[in-house]
Amino acid sequence: MEQIRPKKKFGQNFLIDNNILNKIVKIAEIEPNSLVIEIGIGTGNLTEQLIKEKITLLGYEIDNSLKEGLDKKFNNYSNLNVVYDDFLKRNLKEDLKPYENKTKYVIANLPYYITTPIITKIIESDFNPQKMLLMVQKEVGDRLAAQPGTKAYGSLTVFIKYYFEVKKMFLVSKNAFFPKPNVDSLIVKFEKTPIKYEVNNEKLFFKFVKDAFVQKRKTLKNNIKNYDLIKVEETLKKYNLDLTVRAEKLSIEQFIDITNNL
Numbered sequence: 288m289e290q291i292r293p294k295k296k297f298g299q300n301f302l303i304d305n306n307i308l309n310k311i312v313k314i315a316e317i318e319p320n321s322l323v324i325e326i327g328i329g330t331g332n333l334t335e336q337l338i339k340e341k342i343t344l345l346g347y348e349i350d351n352s353l354k355e356g357l358d359k360k361f362n363n364y365s366n367l368n369v370v371y372d373d374f375l376k377r378n379l380k381e382d383l384k385p386y387e388n389k390t391k392y393v394i395a396n397l398p399y400y401i402t403t404p405i406i407t408k409i410i411e412s413d414f415n416p417q418k419m420l421l422m423v424q425k426e427v428g429d430r431l432a433a434q435p436g437t438k439a440y441g442s443l444t445v446f447i448k449y450y451f452e453v454k455k456m457f458l459v460s461k462n463a464f465f466p467k468p469n470v471d472s473l474i475v476k477f478e479k480t481p482i483k484y485e486v487n488n489e490k491l492f493f494k495f496v497k498d499a500f501v502q503k504r505k506t507l508k509n510n511i512k513n514y515d516l517i518k519v520e521e522t523l524k525k526y527n528l529d530l531t532v533r534a535e536k537l538s539i540e541q542f543i544d545i546t547n548n549l
């Protein structure tokens with residue numbers, strides 16, 4: 288550890304607090320024989336706790352210079368497979384082929400500078416993790432779990448809610464990391480929910496939500512000019528709303544209702 292110079296450009300803040308590491312593994316409640324995907328394994332602190340469980344771990348790490356240390360640390364484990372590459376560039380379908388029949392979890396202390404692209408990649412790929420336990424920057428955690436009408440609520444909140452039930456688990460102080468980051472962190476749990484919404488056209492739903500939030504401060508009318516405004520207004524009326532509403536006030540159910548009527 289002493290020889291390692293953490294690289295800021297890769298968002299390297301290694302988790303060094305054993306209590307927190309144990310707590311993460313405990314609340315993950317990983318089923319035996321499942322596959323755990325860890326993005327950004329770093330020096331392997333979390334990895335070390337996870338592979339003690341009877342699971343297979345597929346790790347990703349962009350920083351090749353960590354390989355030597357990790358190989359040494361984990362030479363006794365046959366249930367660990369590390370891919371030294373940029374997670375965002377991977378073809379997940381290919382990577383996950385060998386594990387097709389396993390229940391999948393994503394458990395990671397994420398590189399914060401790419402939190403949204405990582406989560407977006409996961410929800411847009413179809414590997415369907417059963418559960419995710421992610422360490423994120425506190426403000427981002429608030430956003431992921433936000434309720435309509437709050438400042439933190441955005442299109443990502445709506446997309447995630449479509450697939451997962453999101454719960455904030457616990458705060459982690461800056462002191463749990465080396466080097467200390469500038470922000471506090473939050474462990475957020477995402478649990479797969481059986482599809483509980485009826486969306487007629489998923490593509491349209493996702494596009495509409497994205498468009499509705501393009502300029503958050505503007506009214507819905509401003510952001511969705513290319514849609515049939517009369518139909519949108521018709522649906523909004525049911526909720527005593529009109530086109531001057533802002534996207535951040537609309538619940539996922541209302542977004543679905545609007546797009547189902549388009």
Ligand code: SAH
Nearest residue numbers: 297300301302327328329349373374396398
């Ligand atoms: N899980 C470790 C490290 C967390 S720091 C721990 O808790 O101690 C985030 C890690 O993500 C760093 O090791 C960094 O090198 C890695 N990383 C950053 N960008 C990445 C990317 N695009 N793909 C894979 N790993 C990445």
